[in-house]
Amino acid sequence: MEETKNLKQLDHKTLTKSFHRWFWGALTCFSQEHMQTFGYMASMLPILKKLYPKHDDQVKAINAYTAFFNTNPMLGTVIVGITASMEQARANGQSIDGETINDMRAGLMGPIAGIGDSLIDGTLIPILLGISLGMSTGGSPLGAIFYIVSWILIAYFGQRFLYFRGYKFGDQAVSFLVGKQGAAIRRAIGIVGSMVVGGVLASWVNVTTALQLKGSNGKVFLNLQAKLDSIFPGILTVIVTLFCWWLMTKRHVSAIWTMLILVGISFVGVLVGFFNPGLTY
Structure with missing residues (x-):
């Protein structure tokens, strides 16, 4: 019972602060050499400050996040959530070190990038743009307003869901994205996207x-x-x-x-x- 009381636990406020730093700053100081490394480090600072009160421990812990990192910013949120969970376990004395955390990040950023780029950039955005174009007939501003509002809402709440899901379920969250359920969802969205893009083609492209x-x-x-x-x-x-x-x-x-x-x-x-x-x- 005493050991349970002494366990370090991340509160909702700290996790939300970490998520917001990733949401707004995933591409901070972006360069070909570091890509999203600095944005990742910034999102982990609230986590490390909460788990390690001593400054020296914080400096030691953050070394795990100095390695190169790059993935799809939206779906990559789940990796940040998993990292927060692993960092909490490391702070509580479990057999997890910085190398283990970095190996997890390096192993997941490729598959998540492939899924995210095809699902978000190749499917979701064309669907939203197709709907927006249809609403912009006659120069109406409703299409642009719809796209801006819908994209902001989907991006924010979608990433927030993935972050906390990653923190709660760990690698099980990734299994959902890359497993059979995730494949079925991606296929369904792809079919809908093809229908929308086909409708846009018939409505907006006319070669005579x-x-x-x-x-x-x-x-x-x-x-x-x-x-x-x-x-x-x-x-x-x-x-x-x-x-x-x-x-x-x-x-x-x-x-x-x-x-x-x-x-x-x-x-x-x-x-x-x-x-x-x-x-x-």
Whole structure:
């Protein structure tokens, strides 16, 4: 009973302060050499001050967090929560040292980065942007407001949930993200994301041709766009979309180069009369 009373325990206020430092400062002093190292150290300072009253002990403990660290900032929150739990166990005399903590961080930052980049940057953000674009029809500011508010709420409360979940369950929280349940959730979100992006494509992308063939009497005998619409409406839009997909996924062309290629194709298309930008001079 006496040993239980003497155990060091992190309170909710300290954990919240640590989380806020990561949320606002994960990319503090970001550089190619250190990446998120300093942001991680800043988030651990409230934890170390609470667990180690002596300054020398704090300096010794923080050495475990000077190593290189970089992962997805949102899902990486769970690693910070797990670290707080491990640091608490170390302060209470369990067989955990700085090397063990650093090995955990190094082992998790790669898998979490892969999951986070595909789930957040590749799925969630396109979904939110797709919805926002639909709400911005006619120049309405509601789309921008929706995106800003929804992203802030999802980012804050999502990261807060992962931080405290990591602190409470330790490596079990990571098992959820990389296990069968996490894979099922990511697949479901990916399907929804594909539907939203497909809807945005149909609503916002419209590629048509102005090419017409005329006879000797000046009458049009072939309107290429009308003929294509009678066979497959929107086929040029589909072709351009698949072409961009092929460039970026199969040929590994960057988004910037893909846009430059489209600009070049458009320029040549206007010169030969295939496209009509509708400009008057």
